[in-house]
Amino acid sequence: MNSVILLKNRPSGKPSLKDFEFTEEESPQPKDGEILLKTKYVSVDPYLRGRMRDEESYIAPFEVGNPLESGIIAEVVESKNRNFEKGEFVNGMLQWKEYQTSNGNGLNKVDRKKAPLKAYLGILGLTGITAYLGLKKIGKPENGETLLVSGAAGAVGSIAGQIGKIIGCRVVGIAGSEEKIDRIRDKFGFDAAINYKTTQNMKMAIAEACPNGVDVYFDNVGGEILDAALANMNKYGRVVNCGAISLYNKSETPTGPRVETTLIKNSILMQGFTVRDFVKDFGPAQKQLADWMEEDKLTYLETTVEGFENIPKAFIDLFEGKNKGKMIVVV
Amino acid sequence: MNSVILLKNRPSGKPSLKDFEFTEEESPQPKDGEILLKTKYVSVDPYLRGRMRDEESYIAPFEVGNPLESGIIAEVVESKNRNFEKGEFVNGMLQWKEYQTSNGNGLNKVDRKKAPLKAYLGILGLTGITAYLGLKKIGKPENGETLLVSGAAGAVGSIAGQIGKIIGCRVVGIAGSEEKIDRIRDKFGFDAAINYKTTQNMKMAIAEACPNGVDVYFDNVGGEILDAALANMNKYGRVVNCGAISLYNKSETPTGPRVETTLIKNSILMQGFTVRDFVKDFGPAQKQLADWMEEDKLTYLETTVEGFENIPKAFIDLFEGKNKGKMIVVV
Structure with missing residues (x-):
């Protein structure tokens, strides 16, 4: 079975654990052209609070009863898509599920040799x-x-x-x-x-x-x-x-x-x-940030929280300022 | 003697006639290098209200007891400055006085053959x-x-x-x-x-x-x-x-x-x-507006009020929306 985190209620005021629901679904199986992804690192960010409202904004609101999503680094654990190989890592807007399938659209491969995987959710993300x-x-x-x-x-x-x-x-x-x-x-x-x-x-x-x-x-x-x-x-x-x-x-x-x-x-x-709004500028921006990192001109902090089940709590803690720098959940 | 309008008090809320003072001074005499100007058309504008506050802004505030000023078209009635001739008309930020002297700095000559003089306070101003x-x-x-x-x-x-x-x-x-x-x-x-x-x-x-x-x-x-x-x-x-x-x-x-x-x-x-903030763009802007006027693509309205003594009232009337288009006092 596969663990999933759903939006249970739209939060009123500060989000609380009651607004999230843990559920299980059948383990997903990739079809032809798809890949099976295992979630490794989950970014939780203040802007997600906005998506929990029932309001139009720059991205569609989350739906009550549906899985939440955020920036995630995942590992390709099975591939039926010629563009991806088992063992590769990808970055993208993915659902809060331990495993999920994807046709690869909107995913970017990330190179763990160039930078720690988590950096692609933070300083290089x-x-x-x-x-x-x-x-x-x-x-x-x-x-x-x-x-x-x-x-x-x-x-x-x-x-x-x-x-x-x-x-x-x-x-x-x-x-x-x-x-x-x-x-x-x-x-x-x-x-x-x-x-x-x-x-x-x-x-x-x-x-x-x-x-x-x-x-x-x-x-x-x-x-x-x-x-x-x-x-x-x-x-x-x-x-x-x-x-x-x-x-x-x-x-x-x-x-x-x-x-x-x-x-x-x-x-x-x-x-x-x-x-x-500036997707076309992401490449040069990432390159400039990587260069500054290499020149030791930029440093960063991360707060990591362990465990898929702690994603909602890590998100809630953002509003208490409990994180030092980027908050990342390690699954 | 020469009529002058001073700021008597900084208005509290809507300006009223009590905030203005009419006074007289000796008739000004131009020195060498100066010109004597006779006020012909006075622009009154909402932004002047801001200058009546004791607050820093993009222009210095008016001082209590000093003459007010605004955009004015004036006639050169005497010239001791080689750049100006008697009978020419100028546009500039001038004081609310019937007559005043100037060394010419900040004044622009306006051509009454190209457009009605008042237009230089409005559509071309x-x-x-x-x-x-x-x-x-x-x-x-x-x-x-x-x-x-x-x-x-x-x-x-x-x-x-x-x-x-x-x-x-x-x-x-x-x-x-x-x-x-x-x-x-x-x-x-x-x-x-x-x-x-x-x-x-x-x-x-x-x-x-x-x-x-x-x-x-x-x-x-x-x-x-x-x-x-x-x-x-x-x-x-x-x-x-x-x-x-x-x-x-x-x-x-x-x-x-x-x-x-x-x-x-x-x-x-x-x-x-x-x-x-865009003084260097005034020339091309005026030219474009004049071209559109000539092509009959732009039209405008003016409300004119007669008499130097009615400048404060014309200004106050702006806040009642009594003007149709540009409010100009004809002296």
Whole structure:
């Protein structure tokens, strides 16, 4: 039998284990042209919370009673498709199942000799590519400018900040614990870091940490931290709206200070960024990230959780900030 | 003696005549290198409200007790500057005085043979150029897309909509009276128009008027109409934040639904637009507008008010929507 994780209910507020259902199905058998995949590494990411709502977005919502899915590295354990060989590894948007079949569409082979398999879910995968392309396509930080990053100890934020340093920016990070603040400065090399949980006035704290104002704000959190960042943006500032984790678990539409007069006053750009809009740029982005890795200019952290049955818990823990860097479940 | 209009108080909420002071000063005398200017046409514009606040913005705030200023067409009545001749007309940011001296810096000569002098404050001036460059630099509407314009019967909005029609867009306008709605459709050729004052649910009304969604929103008003527009934006939609007249008279920071999740969901761009950021593009913009005028593709309305002493009242009337198109005071 084959283990499967279904969406049991659409979460109201913060997701809980009650929203997930473990079930079993008959072991899948590949047909001609298909491959049988064994799940090895599962990426859990904040954006999946959005897919649990019954709302149109950039990807279709999950359906109640159906398996969930996310970025997964799987091993080809049987192949009836001439393009794949047994023993190869693939990366793709796959279902939360121990085994599944695929016709190969949308899967990319990954080379475990070039980088650890898990890296293809993190720094060389959508996580790293999100940081890179969010900056390249929208933020456009330049040497000498100030880059502010929220969720800075997280998977995407820690890479975005390091890229800012490579470019020659003053880089300031925002995170939610002293340990994360230390990590941002010591491990990831940010110039300064702010603990939003112990800071009374974020607007003032950002002003102090960014004496020349903020030119680019890479936002992973939204909400009041975004408000405080906007209040510090320079003329021609750019906000990469990459995520809004502070709002994902809200049931009602959250309100806040209106942004339009601020945008007009300083000719500020805010733009929603979804990495899937830039699929054609993934190759060069991955190559640049791999080069920087090789040159020791980029480092990353992972939090790994063992066991297929712990996928939902690992996902839920993201909203408690329990992960250090990329959260990956090892099956 | 020379009449002058000063800022008496910074308005709280909607500006009133009490916020302005009429005074007289000695008649100015041009020194060597200077010219004496007689004010002929005065542009009054919503953005001046922003300069009445004690806040940094893209131009310095007005000072209490000092003369106000705006775009003015003036006649050279005496010249001690070899670059100007008596009888020429100039356009520039000038003070609300009947007569004033200038060294000529920042003034552009205007040719009354090419177009009526007043047109240089409107369709061929910052008004028309704002509409043109706001679309060209940020909105980037394309043939077949839907362009939504607020303040659509106003000076900038009516031109923005007509440019959308020239490009081949479906163009929908929003304004605040039946008369304006008729004008938007009949005089300016918009495809549809919405009276926000008699519409209960703007989000639904926009959805009905824009069956293919909104690709570009040219926003002159901000506030709840912006919220309703954002809810109808297509994937990759662009919002030109050109003005926010609905908020200019608010004393407290207005709040509204947070925009970040909407921006992320549909990869939407919002950008503050200030025409002064694009001074180097003014020449080609003016030329394009003049060409379209000549080809009868653009039309405009003006509301003229007579008398120097009526400048403050004309300005205040903008916030009541009393103008049809560009508001100009004829001195």
